[in-house]
Amino acid sequence: MNLTTRLPGLMLKNPVMPASGCFGFGKEYSQFYDLSELGAIIVKAATGEARFGNPTPRVAETSSGMLNAIGLQNPGVEKIIEEELPFLRSYDTPVIANVAGSTVEEYVKVTKALNHSKDIAALELNISCPNVKEGGVQFGTDPSLAKEVTYQVKEASDYPVYVKLSPNVSNIVEMAKEVADAGADGLSMINTLTGMQINLKQRKPIIANQTGGLSGPAIKPIAIRMIYEVRQALDIPIIGMGGIITAEDVLEFLLAGANAVAVGTANFQNPLACPEIINDLPSMLKQYGFYSVEDAIGKGHV
């Protein structure tokens, strides 16, 4: 079974990668398995300076999912380049850096800094974090801002740029078209949906930030629908994500039109989620009549 899939700047041995924010910078999960098994790794978001994140509690469990409001805590792009990314060199798997910021200038600064790293293969442009006060999802919900930041980052970057879209919009195709027009090499979709959960005894939201991003199987049908819609309208490569737990979920994303997939919340439930999915892929694809991953991409369209 041929599991390879090709995207701009990424020749992947299989289509499965951990999603940004759900895998740190790889060290912890390298204790559980050989990271070379992964198709790629999307590391945690980098901002221009260190960010300390939101107050705790930062997570809450929901039906078939979870809310999180970490708030882009990270040591800043320079420290990530110097202290985190080199660890991943020893693995035979491409690394995608996640670029975040409050302003276009910060996004460009992070992008330019990452040009100096030889440890990455592509950028994921995070314009969809719902948990920070400034920037983040603003860029991902306003089409003109999304276009502007994509254009500037694309101009500044030596690496292919995948723009991570927010589902918190009424027209996902419009957003996809705007960032594609601005030169995005690919899309990454979807980020989390803004949600809230209230503790009955305390009579207040469980998460200190009040709102958090909903992830996990609860959002999978939304991700599938959005990828399907974008695939109907555009040929742009898509890394699909949103609630993937099993190899069957991966096939559903491929059928919707994703060229590769990212696994997020499932890593928390099962640290071995990614390698187990990869292991299950060949027989599952065969069972559904496919001879390769690329064979299945977009085949769910009627």
Place this chain on the structure above:
Amino acid sequence: MITKQLLKINSHMQIAEDTFEVVVQSPLAKELKPGQFVHIALPNHMLRRPVSIAGVDTQAETFTIIFKIFGEGTRELSKYQAGDTLDVILPCGTYYPIDQLEIDQALIVGGGIGVPPLYYLAKTLKENGVKVTSVLGFQSKDQIFYEEKFQVLGDTYIATNDGSYGTKGFVTDIIDEINPTFDYFFSCGPTPMLKAVSHQLEGYNGYISLEERMGCGVGTCYACVVPLKQDPKQSKKICKDGPVFSANEVILS
């Protein structure tokens, strides 16, 4: 080495109101140290539940956990029975660094579901020749567990919030009353109790163990962080850098 294992439950019993003791078979049991926790997956729940280790039997290769029903996850866990299998990540987190400490006398201060890891600690200290004094707080008489087990290890004092058993009030009231001598104190319990104890015992050497809602439990997701006293903008991860911290290291809120 941290790993994920499917482990058999040897025994599962209720030991106090809403409080359960579970003994689990694992070849890794002997590697679990006082203060560490295991991260347990439950069917139909996205997130695992961190539960501290209340004891280890190296001969039998078992470890004991004690938990209280707080929500749906722990309610699910309470329904397990001997012979069932648990999906566990272990060992998780740091431990009380007692091997590096010169201790003759230790003060143990535990509250509610913070008591279990302190039992494993107190037992280990006692085995190392340390004199142990334990001050334990519970909401009410129905919730008390392990009193006799602590008594075997040394002087043990109980406080209940409602006065239904022992001293009416808090662990801090007992500490005021008995004025114990000790080299180090070790505390685990609800954050308000930890704050009160840390404040009361300011100037003494001690270690505390923290609880927080966790995501991954292994240090990747940054869900369970705690700010540092020396620079409140900096934080440590409770699941990986903790749950055990030096008493004056972190800001409790």
